[in-house]
Amino acid sequence: MLISDFDGVIVDGMQEYWWSARRVALALLPDTAVLPEALPDQFRQLRPRVLHGWEMGVLAAAIAGWGAPASAFAVDYSEALATSLDRLAWSPEQLTGTLDAVRQGAIANDRSAWLALHRPYPWMLAELQRLDAAGEPWRVLTTKSAGFTGELLASHGLRPQRIHGREDGPKTEVLLRLRSEGVWRDRALFLEDRRLTLEDVLATPGLETVDCRLVSWGYLLPEDLRGLPPGLALLTPEQLEQPFPQQF
Numbered sequence: 709m710l711i712s713d714f715d716g717v718i719v720d721g722m723q724e725y726w727w728s729a730r731r732v733a734l735a736l737l738p739d740t741a742v743l744p745e746a747l748p749d750q751f752r753q754l755r756p757r758v759l760h761g762w763e764m765g766v767l768a769a770a771i772a773g774w775g776a777p778a779s780a781f782a783v784d785y786s787e788a789l790a791t792s793l794d795r796l797a798w799s800p801e802q803l804t805g806t807l808d809a810v811r812q813g814a815i816a817n818d819r820s821a822w823l824a825l826h827r828p829y830p831w832m833l834a835e836l837q838r839l840d841a842a843g844e845p846w847r848v849l850t851t852k853s854a855g856f857t858g859e860l861l862a863s864h865g866l867r868p869q870r871i872h873g874r875e876d877g878p879k880t881e882v883l884l885r886l887r888s889e890g891v892w893r894d895r896a897l898f899l900e901d902r903r904l905t906l907e908d909v910l911a912t913p914g915l916e917t918v919d920c921r922l923v924s925w926g927y928l929l930p931e932d933l934r935g936l937p938p939g940l941a942l943l944t945p946e947q948l949e950q951p952f953p954q955q956f
């Protein structure tokens with residue numbers, strides 16, 4: 709059973725992240741705030757540190773000069789995030805609600821333009837199409853909402869058996885639940901581009917049958933590739949030319 713993260717593994721959504729983060733920040737900041745339409749390098753560099761989508765609005769605000777300085781996020785991300793929320797008097801719930809509203813608005817107003825901001829990685833698209841054609845089940849495990857993820861997968865004709873979105877809870881908890889439900893028999897292959905998430909899986913008792921792969925093409929931090937712990941291997945596009953069962 710293949711279980712894959714979505715953002716940075718199946719789809720490159722960097723353009724959409726900035727597009728929606730910018731709109732979230734501008735919706736919540738005073739009218740004087742300005743942000744460029746083009747993706748700033750600072751946002752591209754900080755995006756791998758994001759765990760929940762709502763954090764992107766805080767990064768955009770920092771780039772506009774509100775909350776903690778953008779440079780502080782590279783030094784101590786969670787500290788800068790907490791400081792920003794405090795200074796801006798924003799809550800994760802409010803940011804999530806605004807992000808969902810921005811995306812829903814984009815889908816309602818110009819669905820194809822919004823979908824075009826997401827680019828599937830060609831080697832993943834080919835592999836998932838191959839699994840679909842062979843009738844082999846695969847699932848998606850993402851911190852995005854299942855609705856938006858399903859919309860994007862459907863636009864490429866992809867048919868996962870299930871999408872586990874942010875509504876389903878933390879990834880390790882979802883994996884434990886799936887394992888206890890017998891979703892995979894022998895081993896599951898879990899693809900992620902967030903090393904911390906994979907390290908959480910490796911440290912969770914009960915998830916020994918999950919084979920963790922850090923994908924080389926995702927949103928990685930420079931230090932992510934250094935000294936991978938036992939049980940955590942890198943997956944490259946070239947390796948994907950081998951069908952999945954041979955990856956174990």
Ligand SMILES: [Mg+2]
Nearest residue numbers: 713715716901
């Ligand atoms: Mg990801």
